[in-house]
Amino acid sequence: MSSFKSFDIAGSGMAAQSVRLNTTASNLANADSVSTTAAGVYKARHPIFEAVRAQLATPGIQPESQPAVRVSGIYESTAPASQRYEPGNPLADANGYVFAPAVNVVEEMVNMISASRSYQNNVEVMNTSKDLLLATLRLGQG
Amino acid sequence: MPLSLDQYVSVHATALDVRARRGELIANNLANADTPNYQARDIDFRQAMARAAGDKTVGGVSLSTTQTGHIGGASSANAATNPDLKYRTPLAPALDGNTVDAQIEQAAFAENAVRYQATLTFLNAKFRGLLTAILGS
Numbered sequence: 001m002s003s004f005k006s007f008d009i010a011g012s013g014m015a016a017q018s019v020r021l022n023t024t025a026s027n028l029a030n031a032d033s034v035s036t037t038a039a040g041v042y043k044a045r046h047p048i049f050e051a052v053r054a055q056l057a058t059p060g061i062q063p064e065s066q067p068a069v070r071v072s073g074i075y076e077s078t079a080p081a082s083q084r085y086e087p088g089n090p091l092a093d094a095n096g097y098v099f100a101p102a103v104n105v106v107e108e109m110v111n112m113i114s115a116s117r118s119y120q121n122n123v124e125v126m127n128t129s130k131d132l133l134l135a136t137l138r139l140g141q142g
Numbered sequence: 143m144p145l146s147l148d149q150y151v152s153v154h155a156t157a158l159d160v161r162a163r164r165g166e167l168i169a170n171n172l173a174n175a176d177t178p179n180y181q182a183r184d185i186d187f188r189q190a191m192a193r194a195a196g197d198k199t200v201g202g203v204s205l206s207t208t209q210t211g212h213i214g215g216a217s218s219a220n221a222a223t224n225p226d227l228k229y230r231t232p233l234a235p236a237l238d239g240n241t242v243d244a245q246i247e248q249a250a251f252a253e254n255a256v257r258y259q260a261t262l263t264f265l266n267a268k269f270r271g272l273l274t275a276i277l278g279s
């Protein structure tokens with residue numbers, strides 16, 4: 001029996017959710033970073049989650065796989081930057097436009113709440129697993 | 143008559159094992175609550191226990207063994223710790239193909255934790271009984 005696996009699983013979940021929180025923080029912080037060109041503008045970043053799947057080994061023998069979640073990559077949003085007419089802005093181009101990143105602040109806030117709830121879930125799993133493991137260690141003592 | 147400790151703790155040791163395995167599975171479901179196309183899994187506890195008790199009629203297909211050299215096949219390999227896993231039926235389908243319902247998984251995890259502790263209590267009582275018999279007080 002390897003109850004320590006629960007710690008690895010919950011840990012991987014916490015790591016993945018904190019990556020998601022980090023990207024959300026980055027997106028929110030840069031929501032108003034305008035740029036002179038459409039190409040130079042900040043692009044929203046989002047993580048891609050992936051379940052670590054069991055590799056099919058010899059039939060009949062359970063493969064020694066580590067179930068968990070991992071971040072397989074972070075992609076940059078391809079949504080086009082929005083144009084704003086701000087002739088007074090020193091970053092404005094020849095026509096008086098600045099380019100703002102296509103960051104949806106509401107979407108990012110929802111992402112943040114979802115990530116923090118999922119993180120808390122994993123913390124609870126870890127706490128409960130720890131309590132159960134400690135109780136198992138005390139088996140026969142009282 | 144020699145006392146077999148395995149027999150003495152009887153079904154509780156197996157139950158503890160299955161509970162630990164189920165806890166891992168649900169932890170995995172919760173860790174993958176936001177993973178697209180992830181499908182939540184769970185253990186059928188009744189089936190896992192019946193299998194561990196040597197009942198070959200429950201669930202799954204196993205190869206019949208007619209000679210001593212035969213290997214039982216998938217479902218009989220390490221039956222106690224490797225019972226057939228089931229997929230959870232989602233209450234509401236999600237657009238990203240994920241079938242984890244965080245609330246259901248949380249409830250299942252809590253239930254599993256309490257039952258794990260109940261099994262521990264049973265085992266503790268067994269050991270206390272044994273100790274009383276040994277010490278005579």
